[in-house]
Amino acid sequence: MDDVFKALADPSRRALLDQLHLHNGQTLNQLCQHLRMTRQGIAKHLGLLIKADLVIPLWRGREKLHYLNPAPLKQISERWIDKHKAACLRALTDLTKGLDALKPESN
């Protein structure tokens, strides 16, 4: 899961995901046309996305097609974000309680 968070941390990689979201199954060279960076740079980013299992590569001849894999995002959403979202109300009441404690007359 650490790999997923790390992969999402970079804006270029998020842009790549967005690009694939727009048109799934693009080759490396196709993806290069949308991001001003060398092919090798993009290939590195794709490597991290693939390592994080956010993107799945499929070879067709000499072309490498890149497909989105939404599973890790779903996992993060379910196992991490929802857990914290569930504590939303609690966190807010904690904050207001903290603010109340700041009032001098409340001590």
Place this chain on the structure above:
Amino acid sequence: MDDVFKALADPSRRALLDQLHLHNGQTLNQLCQHLRMTRQGIAKHLGLLIKADLVIPLWRGREKLHYLNPAPLKQISERWIDKHKAACLRALTDLTKGLDALKPESN
């Protein structure tokens, strides 16, 4: 939003969020007891969490209480993850179509 993704990328910072999730409103020194790192190191991490608005600090005298703010996580979930999750089915069909195209007899 970039700050939020960057803040979430480090396991120590996620551990801090978990710790606050366990007991909201802890001071810096309290948080230090759960993570084997110097106070200054933790303070740096908290600084990034605060910059990303994931944690809101409240001063009470010389103590700095740290409160979770679930809003950014909710935003990320809604504006980013859900969008990709929505494409889940599509991504999978794309993948299987890609796999089909690999079969030589399908060309």
Place this chain on the structure above:
DNA sequence: TTAATATGCAACCGTTTGGTTGCATAACGT
């Protein structure tokens, strides 16, 4: 007022990261 407590700030350092250039390899078209 003085000592202890809670935090902030800055410099420093090794490692990782983001990106480049250069070259190698494999597959396709002619």
Place this chain on the structure above:
DNA sequence: ACGTTATGCAACCAAACGGTTGCATATTAA
């Protein structure tokens, strides 16, 4: 077979990162 196309791999570099040490500052307690 040969040139072109699509990709991989390695070295290299500056910048950012994660973490430390040392010192400064502000608040509380005696």
